[in-house]
Amino acid sequence: MKIPMKWIWGLIVLAFIIPLFRPLLPDVVSDYRLFLVTTMMIAAIAVLGLNLLTGFNGQISLGHGAFYAVGAYTAAILMDQVNMPYWATLPCAAVVCFVVGYLFGLPALKLEGHYLALATFALALAVPQILKYKWLEGLTGGVQGIVLSKPEAPFGLPLTDDQWLYYYCLIIMILLFWGARNLLDSRSGRAMMAIRDQYMAADTMGIDTALYKTVTFGISAAYTGIAGALSASAIAFVAPDSFNFFLSIKFLIGLVVGGVGSLAGSLVGGIFYVLIDNSAQAISTFVKNDLGLPFDLSAYTIFGILLLLLMYLMPMGIVGGVYLALRRLRG
């Protein structure tokens, strides 16, 4: 399933032009909406990281929130302690997360399927506690977290903070998706997928499965870590409570809903999560106040119902579902 290049270019051009309409249509292209789209892009990068591991390499992770947290904290600590500019923290976060992911990937080699899921789950549970640990408190700020400043537009560009943040995340996201596509198109990418599809066959054909699996773990962690670092800049605050276990589940939901093993699916998954998360709450209040139903539908009930419906109607994720629908239309 390939999306034509001219569509992709069209989308990119559109994404670059839209924020410029802010002065003309202040209510439609508001700072708040740009911020929301920025959080969608950040979520998309994190989901892409998870997709590289789960979708393309077949290793399950329930703990990517941990790498996201490590990335966010690496960026925050560097900005806070050594006054590093926000853009310089991205490569640092990527390297730190790659190393952490690679090291975690080593013992994970011995674990398959459910066992790996459980091990990564433990990682997601442990990280917020580790961040509170008293020996690290001087760096992490403990439970109080670290308050940061929002990035401002450089070179005196006439952009608001939110516009600039949007462009910053957009550029990083495009670079990362481009990198992922090239990786998957390469020999290494084919090896990754071969391991997913037929582990034994791949091993027999001479693919160094151990190396590929650990390095994929590292790259996946680095992607998610970059997303974390971007979120630290966007939210301008990090605290252990931001990285609870549910964050990891959130990435998994984004992955499955968007489409496992699809680059476009990662983007859709990121957008979907933020969108549904926000609209579930709006629907919940709407049901209660405007429809006047006698019972309280909590936002999570709505979220659950939407998710169930979606999984029932599009078991292959949104991208898979759209693809199937298109194929059927064409006969």
Next chain:
Amino acid sequence: MKSNRRTFLSGVSATALLSSSSVAFAQKKYDDGASDTEIKIGHTNPYSGPASAYGVIGKTIQAYWKSVNEAGGVNGRKVNFITLDDGYNPAKTVECIRQLVEQDKVLCTFNTLGTPTNTAIHKYMNQKKVPMLFVATGASKWGNPKDFPWTMGYQPDYHTEAVIYAKHILANVKDAKIGVLMQNDDYGKDYWEGFKEGLGKDVTRITKHATYEVTDPTVESQIIQLKDSGANVFFNIATPKFAAQAMRKAGDLGWKPTIYLNNVSSSVASAMKPAGFENVQGVVTAAYLMDPTDKQFTDHPDMKMWSAWMAKSNPSASTSDASNVFAYSVTFLMHETLKKCGDLLTRENVMKQAANFQKFRVPLLLPGITVSTSPTDFYPIQAVQLQRFKGESWELFGDIMHAEST
């Protein structure tokens, strides 16, 4: 500089007060979120996630505004109270608050709950110059009008409360050896820092400092450690479930220290009773609100009024949950602030009126405790009274203590 600003501001607020009664009827003025018919107030609260027990606060506040609207609103305007679920996740709080301020365009936010969550939006609200009133956290950093003129706390802060306990221990317990149990998070640490500060050079009297995580199943091993340290005073910095466990375990072990219990867990129904009344006789705590399960207040007019209101307007909520008392009292203060604004519903005036309470009596505060604020004092409630557990309820003793906050 400081005194200049104070005189200037109090001058301005005095004029505002005068005008609100007479002149302002002629000149209505509105900021975002206010109009002839409506006042929009924003709110974030965890209705889901690990801190969802606090969800009842948001629900009671909603019920309060509903009953205000049914009675005609505030100066003829309906209150549109928009409450969002942030799940106690600071990143989500930022998203919610930005929606409230930029999309829904609220006049102010009120009683946003949680220390990390409020920290995440502190700077933003002050940059946007949107009042962030009566935040629901006991951290000590919310009363800083110099650097954050748009943020105001409500309850007495944990830090000050702990100082009071420390001083009381030093004055009343001979040869005190103190064991401390602490929940390992921001709230626990605020108490801990205050406690150490209150002890001063006597900090060496702490024989053991044991911590637990909110996710721990029990605190029994910590209590054994505290007992073994030879302590004769036990400072219990724990949320109700753990506080009760700790005091029950101490009783089971036959350890009989003088127990100081943080106000967070002073509820008779959720802490004292589960701990076993025989284990908690003589426990000392500081209070500022009436406990609905405490029999001595049953006939107090405030409590009668509240019980009647709960039965009529908030029937699904528990009348033994102190959170509902808290929610009622803090919303009453917000209601009063809006009333005082009259027709001058600008963000500046909301802040000015919030910072202009003199010994104002908010129902359900302990008898004798009042709310006082000024342009330089953003701590509405700064008084507590110590109480000792006797029989099946608390017994107030000593004077009301006015804490000297930072």
